[in-house]
Structures are given as structure tokens and as C-alpha cells.
Amino acid sequence: MIPTARTLLAAAALGAFLLVGAAACGSGDGGSASAQSSDPGTLRVEDATIDWPANPTTAAVRMVVENGTDTDDTLVSVSSPVAKTTTIHRTETDDAGRSTMTEQKDLPVPADSEVTFAPGGLHVMLTGITEDLQVGDEVALTLTFEHAGTVEATARVVEPGSAGDDTEGSHDH
Amino acid sequence: MTTDPTAWSRRRFLGATVTASGLAVAGLAGCSLSQASTHDPSVDTGEKKPWGGEVDEQGLAKPDITLTDMNGEPFPFVEKTKGKLALLFFGYTNCPDVCPVTLSSLARALDKIGTGPGSDPMVLFVGVDTARDTPEQLKTYLGRINPAFLGLTGTDHQIADANKQVFNPPITLEPPDANGEYAVGHMSKVFAYSPTDDLAHRYYNGDKVRPQTWVQDLPRLAKGQFQ
Numbered sequence: 116m117i118p119t120a121r122t123l124l125a126a127a128a129l130g131a132f133l134l135v136g137a138a139a140c141g142s143g144d145g146g147s148a149s150a151q152s153s154d155p156g157t158l159r160v161e162d163a164t165i166d167w168p169a170n171p172t173t174a175a176v177r178m179v180v181e182n183g184t185d186t187d188d189t190l191v192s193v194s195s196p197v198a199k200t201t202t203i204h205r206t207e208t209d210d211a212g213r214s215t216m217t218e219q220k221d222l223p224v225p226a227d228s229e230v231t232f233a234p235g236g237l238h239v240m241l242t243g244i245t246e247d248l249q250v251g252d253e254v255a256l257t258l259t260f261e262h263a264g265t266v267e268a269t270a271r272v273v274e275p276g277s278a279g280d281d282t283e284g285s286h287d288h
Numbered sequence: 289m290t291t292d293p294t295a296w297s298r299r300r301f302l303g304a305t306v307t308a309s310g311l312a313v314a315g316l317a318g319c320s321l322s323q324a325s326t327h328d329p330s331v332d333t334g335e336k337k338p339w340g341g342e343v344d345e346q347g348l349a350k351p352d353i354t355l356t357d358m359n360g361e362p363f364p365f366v367e368k369t370k371g372k373l374a375l376l377f378f379g380y381t382n383c384p385d386v387c388p389v390t391l392s393s394l395a396r397a398l399d400k401i402g403t404g405p406g407s408d409p410m411v412l413f414v415g416v417d418t419a420r421d422t423p424e425q426l427k428t429y430l431g432r433i434n435p436a437f438l439g440l441t442g443t444d445h446q447i448a449d450a451n452k453q454v455f456n457p458p459i460t461l462e463p464p465d466a467n468g469e470y471a472v473g474h475m476s477k478v479f480a481y482s483p484t485d486d487l488a489h490r491y492y493n494g495d496k497v498r499p500q501t502w503v504q505d506l507p508r509l510a511k512g513q514f515q
Contacts, residue, residue: 170425206385213475216471238384242384252302275433
């Protein structure tokens with residue numbers, strides 16, 4: 116399992132730019148936040164947003180990964196051309212009450228389910244951001260899944276906290 | 289679904305050639321959906337509204353310590369905050385989730401409150417990651433959230449002391465990754481110090497608090513109420 120994931124991760128890093136370019140010339144369906152997938156319409160990314168970052172080099176992506184297939188899948192990596200590194204994190208509270216972050220190297224996305232990335236829970240951390248992000252910008256993301264392969268998505272840069280207005284009440288705590 | 293064409297001209301698509309109109313449409317659709325459910329609550333501070341956070345009737349004392357503010361001035365905590373509604377939060381500027389969510393929620397709430405009681409609390413952010421949370425970095429960071437928020441720094445020892453005095457568990461630095469990035473474990477409590485008796489009678493787990501909760505609680509806290 117781990118060697119497979121590593122391989123996919125490396126492939127994603129290498130392929131990210133090519134895939135982003137290809138996506139730009141493709142999909143015009145406009146119906147969902149996901150654009151390209153090896154299995155279109157079944158494993159999708161919805162409502163991807165990035166709070167306009169207070170620290171210009173570090174930001175968090177929130178989104179909903181919707182697996183409408185009947186196959187359990189695993190999110191193995193996310194990449195974005197605007198960030199030097201991307202890490203899938205879960206914010207947790209440790210035994211002492213501290214907020215900590217744990218890297219999620221292989222995130223299960225079970226068949227016929229949604230995984231929500233919301234404040235205080237999962238996020239994709241972007242570090243080493245090379246662009247001066249502004250509210251309204253659209254940021255390309257490439258998600259790599261063990262079975263579905265790569266899925267392209269677009270995250271909108273939004274006013275800080277505005278995505279939280281919608282999600283804070285609904286995420287599971 | 290109608291779209292405002294003027295909004296389009298400002299949009300940039302980062303990361304691919306700019307022919308991705310399909311992607312832009314997808315992004316905008318998501319935007320409309322999420323904004324439709326954003327309601328703008330009225331600034332009603334009715335006393336019967338439930339409180340956010342948790343109450344500490346006995347009250348927690350302020351850290352008796354002099355830190356340094358982001359402008360390089362000494363900040364004797366007890367003296368500077370005396371008789372004011374002060375909100376104290378320990379965090380770090382490379383924190384992608386809890387800290388910006390907490391501070392942005394407060395900033396949004398203050399925008400909504402506008403004027404009057406609770407509209408000008410002292411918001412004090414202690415940067416616990418002293419290697420990266422320099423005074424300049426704190427200024428940039430807080431300036432982008434709300435320029436009225438004040439960043440505090442000090443030596444590692446002083447910050448650990450302040451953190452301990454409010455009974456927060458010790459700050460932990462995680463091992464750096466291949467790029468030298470590291471996470472910091474810190475308590476995410478916001479302590480609300482009363483202007484009446486200078487004790488914190490209520491604290492909030494910052495990233496779980498919606499702006500509306502602050503809109504309801506800050507005017508009451510400013511009057512010295514806590515339950």
C-alpha cells in the first residue's frame with residue numbers, strides 16, 4: 116500500500132503541470148467544481164475555497180470530496196502550481212488540549228460518501244505560496260486518488276471566514 | 289443563474305492558461321451557492337441569547353508579565369489591559385487553520401458590530417513561534433486581518449511563562465518537514481478578560497466560534513457580563 120501511494124505521489128508531482136494544462140483546454144460542462152477525472156461525474160470536488168491568507172505564504176483549502184462511485188478510494192496527494200508544498204492535514208486536539216495538525220498521508224474516501232474539509236477539521240495546507248493571492252482568484256488544484264486517478268479542481272480565494280460562516284455549523288464535532 | 293459580468297474582469301485563474309472558462313464557471317457556481325446561505329444577522333444583543341464558549345465564574349487572572357508589542361514597545365500586560373475588554377489568544381503566523389479562522393471570525397464580528405459596546409475590544413495575539421513570528425511578521429499578518437489587533441512577542445521564556453500563567457499546556461514545536469516547515473501545538477482558547485474585574489470569566493475555543501456568537505457576546509462582555 117505505501118509503495119503504491121509513494122509512486123502515485125511522485126507521479127502526481129511530475130504530472131501536475133501537464134495535467135493542469137490539459138484541463139484548461141477541456142471540460143466546459145460548468146456543472147460541478149470538478150473538471151477532469153478519469154471517471155467523470157462520479158468522484159468530484161465541490162465548493163473548493165481558500166480563505167484569503169493573512170500570512171501571504173500559507174493558506175488552507177476547504178472543499179468537499181464527493182465519491183459517488185461504488186469503490187472505496189484514497190486521496191493520496193494534492194498539488195497546486197501556486198504552492199511549493201501541499202499537505203493534507205487534520206486539525207486535532209491532543210490530550211493536553213492543544214490544537215495540533217496531523218498529516219493525512221492516505222485519506223480514505225469511502226464509496227458513496229463525502230469527505231468535508233472544513234475549519235477545525237481537514238484542510239489542504241499550501242505553503243511556500245508564490246502568488247500574491249487576491250479575493251476572487253481561482254487556484255488550480257490537482258487531486259490524486261488511488262483508483263480514480265487525477266481530478267482537477269479550482270479553488271476560489273474568498274474573504275476570510277466567509278466559507279466558515281457556512282460550514283462551521285455543519286461540520287462534525 | 290445570473291452572473292455579474294463586472295465580477296469576471298477581476299478574476300484571475302492561477303495555475304493554468306487562462307482559457308479555462310469552464311473551470312471559472314464551475315468556481316462561480318460554487319460561489320453563488322455558498323453565498324446564498326450566508327445570512328447577515330442583525331446586531332441584536334438581546335440578553336436572552338445563549339452565550340458562546342464556556343464560563344468560569346471564579347475568573348482567571350491575567351498573566352503578570354511584560355511582553356513586547358509588534359511595534360517594539362514594552363507591553364506590561366496587567367497595566368495595559370486594565371479596565372478594558374481584552375481578548376487574549378496564543379497562536380502562530382504560519383498556522384493555516386485554527387489561528388486565521390479564529391482571528392478572521394473576530395474581525396468579521398467587529399465589522400458587523402460597527403460601533404458601540406463591544407466594538408473595540410483589545411485583541412491581543414501572542415506569537416508563540418518566536419523564530420518566525422517576528423514583530424514585522426506579526427504586523428503584516430494582523431494588518432491583513434484587522435489592523436487594530438495587537439501582536440505580542442517576547443523571549444521564548446516569557447511567552448512560555450505567559451502561556452503557563454493562563455494554565456495553557458506547554459507549546460510544542462513539531463519536527464520540521466523536508467522543506468523546513470513545522471507545525472506548532474498550542475491552545476486555541478480565546479480568553480475574554482472583563483473590563484469590570486480584570487478577570488477572564490469566559491473563554492472560547494476560537495476556531496469553533498462563529499462571527500455571530502462574537503456579535504452577541506462582545507457587547508455583553510464589554511459591559512462586564514459573562515452569563
